[in-house]
Amino acid sequence: MITLTVDGKQVQVPEGTMLLEACQLAGADIPTLCYDPDLKRVGSCRMCVVEVEGRPGLVASCVTPVANGMIVHTESPRVVEARKVILELLLARHKLECHTCEKNGNCLLQDYCYRYGVTTSRFSGEMPKFTKEDPNPFIERDYDKCIMCTRCVRACEQITGAKAISVAYRGHHAKIATAFDGNLADSTCAFCGQCLMVCPVGALTSKLSKGKGRAYEVEKVRTICPYCGTGCTIELNVKDNKVVGVTSVRDEELSPVNKGALCVKGRFGWDFINSPERLTTPLIKENGEFREASWDEALDYIAEKLKAIKSEYGPDAIAVFSSARATNEENYLIQKMARAAIGTNNIDHCARL
Amino acid sequence: MAQEMRILLKHADQINPESAEDYIRVGGYKGLEKARGMDPRAVIEEVKRSGLRGRGGAGFNTGLKWSFVPQDIEPKFVICNLDEGEPGTYKDRIIVEKNAQAVLEGMAICGHAIGSKKGYIYCRGEYPHLVQLLNKAIASAKACGVLGDFDIEVRMGAGAYVCGDETALIESIEGHRGNPRFKPPFPGVAGLWGKPTVVNNVETFACLPYILVNGADWFAGIGAPNYPGTKILTLTGDVVNRTYVEVPTNVTLREVIYELGGGIRGGKKLKAVQVGGTSGAFISPEYLDTQIDFDSMASISATLGSGAIFAIDETRDIVEIVTRISRFFEHESCGQCTPCREGTFRTREIMERISSGKGSIQDLKNLELLGKVMKDTSLCGLGQAAPVPILTTLKNFGHEYKRKLI
Amino acid sequence: MANYKEIIATYKDKPGGIIEAFHAIQKEFNYIPEEALREAAKAFGLSEAEAFGVATFYSYFSVKKRGKYIIRVCTSAPCMVAGGDKLLEALENYLGIKLGETTADGRFTLEATECVGQCQGTPVITINGKPIPEVTPERIPEILSSYK
Numbered sequence: 046m047i048t049l050t051v052d053g054k055q056v057q058v059p060e061g062t063m064l065l066e067a068c069q070l071a072g073a074d075i076p077t078l079c080y081d082p083d084l085k086r087v088g089s090c091r092m093c094v095v096e097v098e099g100r101p102g103l104v105a106s107c108v109t110p111v112a113n114g115m116i117v118h119t120e121s122p123r124v125v126e127a128r129k130v131i132l133e134l135l136l137a138r139h140k141l142e143c144h145t146c147e148k149n150g151n152c153l154l155q156d157y158c159y160r161y162g163v164t165t166s167r168f169s170g171e172m173p174k175f176t177k178e179d180p181n182p183f184i185e186r187d188y189d190k191c192i193m194c195t196r197c198v199r200a201c202e203q204i205t206g207a208k209a210i211s212v213a214y215r216g217h218h219a220k221i222a223t224a225f226d227g228n229l230a231d232s233t234c235a236f237c238g239q240c241l242m243v244c245p246v247g248a249l250t251s252k253l254s255k256g257k258g259r260a261y262e263v264e265k266v267r268t269i270c271p272y273c274g275t276g277c278t279i280e281l282n283v284k285d286n287k288v289v290g291v292t293s294v295r296d297e298e299l300s301p302v303n304k305g306a307l308c309v310k311g312r313f314g315w316d317f318i319n320s321p322e323r324l325t326t327p328l329i330k331e332n333g334e335f336r337e338a339s340w341d342e343a344l345d346y347i348a349e350k351l352k353a354i355k356s357e358y359g360p361d362a363i364a365v366f367s368s369a370r371a372t373n374e375e376n377y378l379i380q381k382m383a384r385a386a387i388g389t390n391n392i393d394h395c396a397r398l
Numbered sequence: 399m400a401q402e403m404r405i406l407l408k409h410a411d412q413i414n415p416e417s418a419e420d421y422i423r424v425g426g427y428k429g430l431e432k433a434r435g436m437d438p439r440a441v442i443e444e445v446k447r448s449g450l451r452g453r454g455g456a457g458f459n460t461g462l463k464w465s466f467v468p469q470d471i472e473p474k475f476v477i478c479n480l481d482e483g484e485p486g487t488y489k490d491r492i493i494v495e496k497n498a499q500a501v502l503e504g505m506a507i508c509g510h511a512i513g514s515k516k517g518y519i520y521c522r523g524e525y526p527h528l529v530q531l532l533n534k535a536i537a538s539a540k541a542c543g544v545l546g547d548f549d550i551e552v553r554m555g556a557g558a559y560v561c562g563d564e565t566a567l568i569e570s571i572e573g574h575r576g577n578p579r580f581k582p583p584f585p586g587v588a589g590l591w592g593k594p595t596v597v598n599n600v601e602t603f604a605c606l607p608y609i610l611v612n613g614a615d616w617f618a619g620i621g622a623p624n625y626p627g628t629k630i631l632t633l634t635g636d637v638v639n640r641t642y643v644e645v646p647t648n649v650t651l652r653e654v655i656y657e658l659g660g661g662i663r664g665g666k667k668l669k670a671v672q673v674g675g676t677s678g679a680f681i682s683p684e685y686l687d688t689q690i691d692f693d694s695m696a697s698i699s700a701t702l703g704s705g706a707i708f709a710i711d712e713t714r715d716i717v718e719i720v721t722r723i724s725r726f727f728e729h730e731s732c733g734q735c736t737p738c739r740e741g742t743f744r745t746r747e748i749m750e751r752i753s754s755g756k757g758s759i760q761d762l763k764n765l766e767l768l769g770k771v772m773k774d775t776s777l778c779g780l781g782q783a784a785p786v787p788i789l790t791t792l793k794n795f796g797h798e799y800k801r802k803l804i
Numbered sequence: 805m806a807n808y809k810e811i812i813a814t815y816k817d818k819p820g821g822i823i824e825a826f827h828a829i830q831k832e833f834n835y836i837p838e839e840a841l842r843e844a845a846k847a848f849g850l851s852e853a854e855a856f857g858v859a860t861f862y863s864y865f866s867v868k869k870r871g872k873y874i875i876r877v878c879t880s881a882p883c884m885v886a887g888g889d890k891l892l893e894a895l896e897n898y899l900g901i902k903l904g905e906t907t908a909d910g911r912f913t914l915e916a917t918e919c920v921g922q923c924q925g926t927p928v929i930t931i932n933g934k935p936i937p938e939v940t941p942e943r944i945p946e947i948l949s950s951y952k
């Protein structure tokens with residue numbers, strides 16, 4: 046075990062622990078931007094710097110291993126000054142429009158500026174003009190708000206494995222880009238939205254939820270994605286009794302199957318819920334036209350037809366095809382119905398939507 | 399009168415650098431032969447005892463660096479840093495052009511000491527002729543059988559100063575963007591493809607054959623005791639002789655500029671000298687009697703760095719020159735970490751503002767604060783050194799800035 | 805654009821060799837064409853986005869078409885004090901293009917570079933990698949006349 050002192054408090058941690066975790070254990074609240082517990086660390090935003098006595102510069106706590114006898118200050122004047130300057134540098138390149146930003150209230154840049162009282166930047170000057178329209182139905186890419194934490198790049202590679210985006214160009218011109226700096230739709234992007242999930246600011250947001258309510262306005266209802274048998278945990282974002290978006294839960298305990306990762310259907314395929322085209326009653330086709338019917342009528346109608354087919358051609362003339370969108374229990378029941386009630390083993394389902 | 403002392407460049411232009419035979423004729427590959435007759439540990443001890451410190455800029459004891467390499471992990475790699483991107487520096491090019499075989503021999507000595515069979519030379523993209531020269535030199539050494547089972551491959555950079563940083567260099571050999579890695583782990587433990595790797599500068603490697611042949615004590619007795627040996631300097635700017643010299647490390651800046659460099663052009667007065675390349679400190683003439691060795695330079699808050707000596711005369715506008723330097727760092731920042739990516743961009747903006755007469759006193763304060771934070775928080779040496787020319791000129795030539803303010 | 809596949813194939817077994825392959829491609833085409841970049845990504849097991857990230861990181865690589873001869877003017881401090889800035893201006897005027905542009909006949913592209921390590925002969929330009937020391941505005945016509 047390694048013993049060190051953080052803000053006057055002694056803590057013991059196993060060798061190989063990073064300072065960030067050790068400081069957190071000691072109760073310190075270290076601001077981080079590029080750090081993400083599920084992604085490889087890059088130590089590049091430098092927000093998490095702390096002062097270690099005897100070291101010439103400040104150290105990035107997220108990538109600095111602990112050492113015996115370290116004396117660490119997490120909010121010394123030198124640390125606070127550095128964090129303020131870093132925030133001001135980020136603000137200087139940031140299209141600050143919190144009043145209309147989707148991420149208002151749910152944005153790390155905003156939170157840290159609030160925490161350190163950074164209102165404007167002493168380093169303001171030329172602003173980047175990266176943004177151009179990316180015509181896809183799902184993801185709004187506004188790189189004029191990007192802080193280059195590369196979380197999206199790492200999530201795309203390390204969670205989804207799509208490797209659709211990377212850092213292109215160099216220095217201050219560096220930006221997140223697909224190959225040839227084109228549109229997501231022309232890349233290997235699967236529109237899973239993992240990038241949007243990890244983005245700490247408003248650079249990546251959902252086009253589908255745009256203008257429908259910020260994080261603090263919606264009620265989050267945890268449920269299971271209805272699309273396939275994987276059973277990913279999702280959170281319906283509900284405002285005024287309407288689903289206005291889906292977010293995911295990254296806590297492994299609450300989201301054991303997917304740990305926050307989703308696919309395009311789970312994350313973006315929720316707008317059918319309020320669709321006027323959605324069926325609300327059974328329909329029966331007569332003379333080529335659908336007409337509304339009651340459940341009783343529809344079920345009687347189906348039972349009669351099935352019976353007729355079975356008695357004329359035998360039970361194996363019938364096949365039952367169930368849906369992966371149904372739950373295990375529902376799928377169990379339908380196979381029971383096929384085998385016991387109809388008497389056929391012709392039962393299958395669509396493995397995945 | 400200060401004189402050159404040529405060890406690495408003793409046979410310059412007398413031997414064909416491509417030819418191992420030529421080199422052997424003047425005593426080459428004796429050091430490697432001697433090293434191979436020694437226990438690897440003893441070689442490391444010998445190098446440590448010689449006091450040889452890295453010539454790439456950081457001045458770390460070479461033998462000590464090798465001693466950190468774990469023995470039980472295979473494979474291990476030796477990398478020769480021929481990225482030489484520091485403006486005003488071309489000494490590694492001269493060493494290769496004049497004495498390439500000594501570099502190969504030094505790498506093989508290191509290979510024996512740390513137990514590596516594979517070396518890489520990372521040559522900057524600006525030196526394609528050296529890639530050809532080195533490939534021929536390697537072929538010649540192989541044909542003579544002197545390298546034994548030690549293999550050397552040349553890789554070429556493509557115009558990125560930051561790839562001179564050993565970890566960025568490793569990333570580049572791996573075929574990636576040249577983003578420096580955070581340390582630890584150090585390359586000695588986890589370097590190229592995650593394996594133990596020693597990265598040394600060309601000049602460092604070239605010293606090794608002579609240390610092995612003549613002994614650690616001989617080397618330790620040359621020049622400044624804390625940074626022994628010779629150093630190849632490249633003189634640029636307003637000196638009469640824009641040239642390179644190999645000198646013992648205890649010569650003074652004055653001797654270098656006024657004796658070897660022939661003084662300042664047109665009989666003008668020296669205004670300042672920047673030592674160590676573009677990331678070095680600007681030194682005012684009152685410090686000219688300082689020795690060039692690493693620790694003496696450090697004692698006046700300067701760095702020997704790559705050994706570039708850039709002198710400017712009294713008529714030069716230092717703010718304009720530093721503005722130009724700030725553009726260099728903006729251009730060369732890898733863009734990975736916030737303080738350097740954003741900081742180099744903003745310092746360039748502020749410097750341009752000041753240089754064009756539109757700066758305010760607040761700009762000076764902001765520069766100082768920004769420089770301090772860049773030094774304190776940047777991930778690699780580039781961002782940490784980028785503010786040095788600004789901060790040192792603000793301190794030593796502050797009046798030149800103030801004169802330009804609105 | 806016949807042989808970029810062959811070029812890439814020669815480097816394919818070099819671990820990390822994509823940069824070497826890019827050099828070889830550029831030697832042939834003076835820039836890295838889109839198809840060549842895609843092919844290189846595949847050969848070296850990188851995603852196309854990553855390969856694009858590598859190509860755009862290094863100043864000596866270009867993903868845009870360039871002229872037959874690439875003139876680079878060193879703008880680092882040692883060349884600057886030796887007259888590099890005036891030289892650059894003179895080149896712009898002589899060629900009738902701005903920094904980063906290519907002449908209408910596709911012959912010359914003008915770029916700035918940081919120090920090329922030839923500081924014994926400041927100011928320096930390079931043409932397709934070949935350094936030419938001590939260039940003065942007066943010498944420009946004579947130097948460029950040998951590049952047809």
Ligand SMILES: Cc1cc2nc3c(=O)[nH]c(=O)nc-3n(C[C@H](O)[C@H](O)[C@H](O)COP(=O)(O)O)c2cc1C
Nearest residue numbers: 452453454479482483562563564598599602779780
């Ligand atoms: C931005 C940057 C650029 C560097 N450029 C070079 C270089 O061109 N050549 C070099 O030998 N070392 C360079 N270094 C230092 C290397 O990281 C490394 O310390 C050196 O190659 C080790 O060799 P040495 O111990 O023999 O000096 C650079 C470091 C940084 C941070």
Ligand code: SF4
Nearest residue numbers: 142143146149152247
């Ligand atoms: S990303 Fe954050 S700081 Fe930027 S405009 Fe949106 S809420 Fe404000």
Ligand code: SF4
Nearest residue numbers: 201234235237238240
């Ligand atoms: S949506 Fe998914 S696949 Fe597309 S860029 Fe984002 S993380 Fe990558």
Ligand code: SF4
Nearest residue numbers: 191192194195197244
């Ligand atoms: S888009 Fe978001 S996640 Fe990606 S680098 Fe920018 S700020 Fe980070």
Ligand code: SF4
Nearest residue numbers: 732734735738778781
């Ligand atoms: S200090 Fe500059 S060059 Fe170094 S990692 Fe940070 S951005 Fe890259």
Ligand code: FES
Nearest residue numbers: 088090091093107
């Ligand atoms: S959180 Fe540590 S550097 Fe970004």
